[in-house]
Amino acid sequence: MENTNEMMIEFDSRSCNEGFARVAVAAFATQLNPILEEVNDLKTAVSEAITNAIVHGYEDEVHTIRIECKLTDHEITVAVTDYGKGIENIEKAMEPLFTTKPEADRSGMGFAFMEAFMDKVTVRSAPGKGTTVLMKKKMGCESTPFD
Amino acid sequence: MEEAIQKKGNRLMVTIPGELDHHYAEQIKGVVDKQLENGSIRSVVFDFRNTTFMDSSGIGMIMGRYRLLSYMGGSVAAIHVSDRIMRIMQLSGIHKFIEISQETVWNQKRK
Numbered sequence: 362m363e364n365t366n367e368m369m370i371e372f373d374s375r376s377c378n379e380g381f382a383r384v385a386v387a388a389f390a391t392q393l394n395p396i397l398e399e400v401n402d403l404k405t406a407v408s409e410a411i412t413n414a415i416v417h418g419y420e421d422e423v424h425t426i427r428i429e430c431k432l433t434d435h436e437i438t439v440a441v442t443d444y445g446k447g448i449e450n451i452e453k454a455m456e457p458l459f460t461t462k463p464e465a466d467r468s469g470m471g472f473a474f475m476e477a478f479m480d481k482v483t484v485r486s487a488p489g490k491g492t493t494v495l496m497k498k499k500m501g502c503e504s505t506p507f508d
Numbered sequence: 509m510e511e512a513i514q515k516k517g518n519r520l521m522v523t524i525p526g527e528l529d530h531h532y533a534e535q536i537k538g539v540v541d542k543q544l545e546n547g548s549i550r551s552v553v554f555d556f557r558n559t560t561f562m563d564s565s566g567i568g569m570i571m572g573r574y575r576l577l578s579y580m581g582g583s584v585a586a587i588h589v590s591d592r593i594m595r596i597m598q599l600s601g602i603h604k605f606i607e608i609s610q611e612t613v614w615n616q617k618r619k
Contacts, residue, residue, distance in 0.1 A: 466572035
């Protein structure tokens with residue numbers, strides 16, 4: 362049988378929850394015995410996805426954000442989902458420096474950071490339905506997981 | 509967040525909290541922009557000595573203040589930047605616009 366471990370959290374899309382959520386994912390990922398840099402990369406990528414859900418998905422209204430994590434041998438999969446506005450043009454949204462909210466000091470680097478710090482980033486979105494950002498990263502390859 | 513800022517002549521020193529994400533970036537933006545309103549500030553220095561985490565919201569906040577200051581002929585700098593935060597800044601390209609110093613706090617204190 363495949364050796365896996367899963368967890369799921371749901372929380373309100375309030376900016377004060379950003380720190381809690383990325384730390385929760387990072388804490389779960391420590392079971393793979395990652396190195397510090399891998400944990401920091403994961404925290405940054407998760408923070409970007411959550412911020413997008415709050416700022417763009419829900420446009421600062423308070424609704425639910427769901428994070429699902431799955432650990433397999435030396436790899437973490439994280440899915441960050443909102444049920445908000447959705448993205449019209451995913452390809453455009455993922456271009457570095459592109460932002461729909463320059464006036465709000467958004468840098469347009471969110472997806473670029475997710476792609477820089479994770480091995481794989483996939484976006485599923487439909488206008489009016491919401492967005493799921495699916496990210497994968499290999500970590501802790503020096504050790505045996507779930508010991 | 510008011511306690512994070514210190515005015516020295518026309519320079520504003522801003523102590524960045526432990527984690528500079530969207531939540532804290534918005535708070536810092538609020539207090540800094542209030543100080544910039546009267547137009548006497550010519551430079552803003554962001555002190556990262558306590559900071560271990562930053563994401564693109566931090567970059568957006570710094571770039572926004574850089575834009576405001578450069579209209580007025582002012583400048584923005586970041587000091588006591590850790591290796592991790594330096595990497596984030598370089599990845600974003602912000603290091604082309606603002607002065608960044610990595611000098612450690614340890615050295616600073618011994619002066």
